[in-house]
Each structure stands twice: as C-alpha cells, then as structure tokens.
Amino acid sequence: MNSRDRFLKTAQLEKADRPPIWLMRQAGRYLPEYRELKRKYDFITLVKTPELASEITLHPLKRFPLDAAIIFSDILVIPEALGQPYNFRDGGGIQMEYSLSNKSQIEALDDSAITEKLNYVSEALKLTKKSIGDTKALLGFSGSPWTLACYMIDGGSSPDFSRTSQFAQRNPKEFYLLMEKLSQSIIHYLNMQIDAGVDCVQIFDSWASVCTESNYYSQSLKWIQAIIDGLKKPIPVILYAKGMNHCLNQQLKTGAIILSLDWTISLKDAARETNNQCALQGNLDPQFLTTDPSTVKKETENILKMSESLKGHIFNLGHGMLPTAKVECVEALLETVTNYRYG
Numbered sequence: 001m002n003s004r005d006r007f008l009k010t011a012q013l014e015k016a017d018r019p020p021i022w023l024m025r026q027a028g029r030y031l032p033e034y035r036e037l038k039r040k041y042d043f044i045t046l047v048k049t050p051e052l053a054s055e056i057t058l059h060p061l062k063r064f065p066l067d068a069a070i071i072f073s074d075i076l077v078i079p080e081a082l083g084q085p086y087n088f089r090d091g092g093g094i095q096m097e098y099s100l101s102n103k104s105q106i107e108a109l110d111d112s113a114i115t116e117k118l119n120y121v122s123e124a125l126k127l128t129k130k131s132i133g134d135t136k137a138l139l140g141f142s143g144s145p146w147t148l149a150c151y152m153i154d155g156g157s158s159p160d161f162s163r164t165s166q167f168a169q170r171n172p173k174e175f176y177l178l179m180e181k182l183s184q185s186i187i188h189y190l191n192m193q194i195d196a197g198v199d200c201v202q203i204f205d206s207w208a209s210v211c212t213e214s215n216y217y218s219q220s221l222k223w224i225q226a227i228i229d230g231l232k233k234p235i236p237v238i239l240y241a242k243g244m245n246h247c248l249n250q251q252l253k254t255g256a257i258i259l260s261l262d263w264t265i266s267l268k269d270a271a272r273e274t275n276n277q278c279a280l281q282g283n284l285d286p287q288f289l290t291t292d293p294s295t296v297k298k299e300t301e302n303i304l305k306m307s308e309s310l311k312g313h314i315f316n317l318g319h320g321m322l323p324t325a326k327v328e329c330v331e332a333l334l335e336t337v338t339n340y341r342y343g
Contacts, residue, residue, distance in 0.1 A: 003067035007137035008199060010279055010312045011236035011258055019304065019313045020067035021337045022139065023060070023330070024240075024260075025320030030289075030327065033059045043088065047074050050123035057128050061136060063327075064334045068137035068200075069128060071193075073121055075143030075204060078185055079152050081117040082109040089156070099155030099163070103174045111181045115192040125196035137200060140193030144205035144241075145182035145227075146220035152178070161210045168219055183223045187230035194232045202238040202260065203227065209243025216247055221254055228255035238281055242319060248273045263318030267306040279312030284333070286317045289325035293332035300336040308342060 001009070007020040034056055037046060046052050056072040076086045076094065085097045100106060115122070121140075129138055151157070153164040168175045190201050203224055211219045220241075228237050239251050240260035251259055252274055261270055261282035270280055288299050300315075307313035315337050 002135050004134050004137045004199060007067050007314070008236070010314055011200060013257075013279060013311045015312070015342065018340045018342060019307055019315045019337065020137070021315040021334065022066050022068035022070060022137075023321055024070070024317050030321060030323055030325040030330070031059055031063070043074075047072070047077065048120050050120050050127055053120070053124035054127035054131065057124070058131060061132065064330065065338050066136070066334070068139050069132060070139040070141060070202070071121065071125055071128060071198075073124070073141070075141070075148065075206075076151060077118055077121065078114075078143065078148055078182065078189060081114055082111055082181065082185065084109065084152055086151070086156070093157030094151055095156040096151055100153045100178065101167075103171075103177070106174055106178045106181070109178075109181055111185050114185045114188045118189055118192065121189075122192050122196045125193060125198060129197035138198050139200050139202060139238075140190060140196075140198035141202040141204060142186045142190055142227075144203050144208070144220060145179045145186065145223040146211065147205050147207045148182055149175075149178055150207045150210060161207055165210060168215075179223050183226050183230075186227050190227070191230075191232050194235055198235075200236040200238060200258075201231070202240060203256070205239065205241040205244075208241035211244075213247060216244065217250060221250055224256075225254040238314075240281075245270065245273075252278055258312070258314065260316065261318060267303060267310060267313065271310055276309075276311055279314060280307075280310055281314040281316045283316065283318040286319050286322050286325065289317075289329040289333065290322060291326075291329065293328055296329045296332045297336050300333050301340075304337065304340050 001017060006016045009016045010020050053072045057069050060066055061069055087095050089095045150161040150164045153167050154161050205220055208220055237256045238258040238260050239256035241251055242262050245265040248259055248270060258279040258281050261280060263283050263285035267280055284303060288296050
C-alpha cells in the first residue's frame with residue numbers, strides 16, 4: 001500500500017495497515033534546507049514563487065517517510081488577495097498593512113478574480129504533484145473565515161483578538177459582509193487547489209478559541225460549513241480548531257470528515273465525544289520534539305495504542321512544528337509510526 005492510498009483509505013474510514021502521518025507546518029524552520037533558502041529570500045517571496053514553494057514542500061519528503069505533503073504557503077494569502085497585505089513584525093508575529101474598522105473598508109476589499117491572484121499557489125501545487133505523482137498524498141489548505149477576520153480586524157497578531165470579538169458583536173451587518181467575502185473567496189481558492197490535484201484540504205481555525213461556546217457556530221462554524229458545502233466533491237476535508245476540543249460534535253456537523261485535535265485531549269476522549277463517527281488527526285504535543293528520541297518514542301506509542309479502536313487515525317502533531325524541534329526527534333517519531341502495525 002503506497003502512502004497516498006493509506007492516507008485516502010484512512011480518510012474514508014477504512015482501516016489501513018498503520019496510521020498515515022504528516023506533520024503540520026512540516027517544512028518549518030527546524031530544517032537546515034529551509035533555513036538556507038530563508039537566508040536568500042524573504043518569506044513572502046518563498047510563498048509567491050512556485051518553484052521555491054514546491055521545493056520547500058518537498059524538503060520533508062526527501063528526508064522523512066511521510067505519507068503526505070502539505071503545500072508551503074500561508075493562510076494570509078487570502079487577505080492579501082483581497083487588498084489587505086501583511087508582513088512580519090521585527091519582534092515576531094503578523095502585521096497587517098491596516099486594520100479593518102468600518103463598512104467602507106470591508107466593501108473596498110476586492111473579492112474578484114481570487115484564483116487569478118492566487119495562481120502562484122496553483123502552480124506550486126502542480127509542480128509538487130508532478131514530482132510526487134500518486135506515491136504521496138498532497139494536501140491543500142486555507143485559514144477559516146473567523147481566523148482570517150481576527151488578523152484583518154485586529155490588524156495582526158494579538159493575545160486575545162478583542163477588537164475582532166467586539167466588532168462582531170457591535171457591527172453584525174459589517175461582520176456578516178466580511179465573512180461572506182471571505183467564505184466565497186475561500187471556496188474559489190480551495191476549488192482551485194482541488195483542480196490543481198490535491199487529495200485533501202485542511203481548514204485551519206487557529207483562533208476558534210476566541211469565540212465563546214454560544215457564538216462559536218454563528219461566528220465560525222456556520223461559515224466553515226458553507227465553505228465545505230461549496231467544494232467540489234468528493235474531497236476529504238480536515239478541520240482543525242485549536243482550543244475547541246469541547247465542541248467536537250459541533251465541528252462534525254460542518255461536513256468535515258476528519259477532525260484534527262490539539263494536544264489537550266486524548267484520542268480516547270475525542271472518540272467518545274464524537275461517538276467514533278469520524279477519523280481523528282493528531283495529536284502529539286509539539287514540545288516533545290524538543291526533548292529527546294526516547295521520550296518521543298514513548299509518547300508516540302501511547303497515542304498509537306489509543307488509535308487502535310478508532311475508525312480512522314492520521315498521526316500528526318497537536319499544532320505546528322516548533323522551530324526548536326530536533327531533527328533526531330522527528331526521526332524517532334517517524335520511525336515509531338512507520339514501523340507500527342495494527343493488530
């Protein structure tokens with residue numbers, strides 16, 4: 001069974017010989033190959049140059065026995081395509097060119113020709129697909145409307161995105177307009193990725209926890225459901241909502257067939273919460289990859305044992321790869337998973 005078949009079999013809730021594995025933000029700053037390119041090019045140039053983006057996507061596959069590649073890109077390409085550019089603060093974090101604060105600014109966001117503006121992502125996907133063929137699964141992705149809105153309204157990274165929460169409550173019509181524009185743009189964007197050959201897409205709702213449980217559906221999940229309904233079928237959709245493991249059943253109603261977990265819930269508890277109705281992805285704490293190989297092996301085996309009773313499990317981290325991750329720890333993780341076999 002090749003890696004792509006193993007991944008798709010698991011996504012369709014059919015038991016594979018072992019859980020497939022890929023790592024969120026797998027082409028990150030821990031790899032020397034990436035650091036070398038980063039010395040030559042700024043991040044946005046890397047994202048917007050198809051040949052470089054494809055090269056970075058392939059870096060982990062050349063080093064490690066991963067079952068899937070996720071395209072090297074950024075969730076904020078959508079706001080930029082709409083007319084709200086971004087960059088990186090000297091001290092770390094995202095800085096948008098300006099903050100959205102009123103109806104006229106939202107109306108001025110240009111949601112026409114999204115696929116043309118983001119064609120560089122399509123080209124990077126096609127180059128990557130040509131390179132890996134059908135041996136590995138290829139994943140596309142987007143940020144959720146809510147998570148993108150957090151950056152767009154707060155103007156960049158924030159400890160609590162309080163401006164966004166207040167704006168959504170005090171300006172419901174303007175908020176609705178923004179979410180409509182974002183949702184339609186994401187539908188076009190993900191369908192473009194499907195046309196370019198991806199086998200699966202992941203929606204990152206990284207700031208879902210800014211929502212309260214009572215407004216989680218109206219502010220976030222409602223729009224994710226609209227996006228999934230608008231995608232070309234069939235395509236497996238993974239939903240990752242950091243900090244919202246207590247709302248897994250709500251997430252399942254969006255149409256996502258794989259729920260990605262952060263590290264604060266066990267696979268056993270997540271399966272109970274969802275009545276074992278979907279595949280689960282996760283959920284090793286990324287901090288373990290900064291420790292030592294024996295610790296990584298032990299923690300990985302604990303997760304693998306819990307996955308035995310699941311309908312489907314894709315091994316992954318509970319969040320993105322840390323820049324301080326050790327290559328030898330990643331190697332120990334991959335060796336443990338790839339040698340594991342369901343009984």
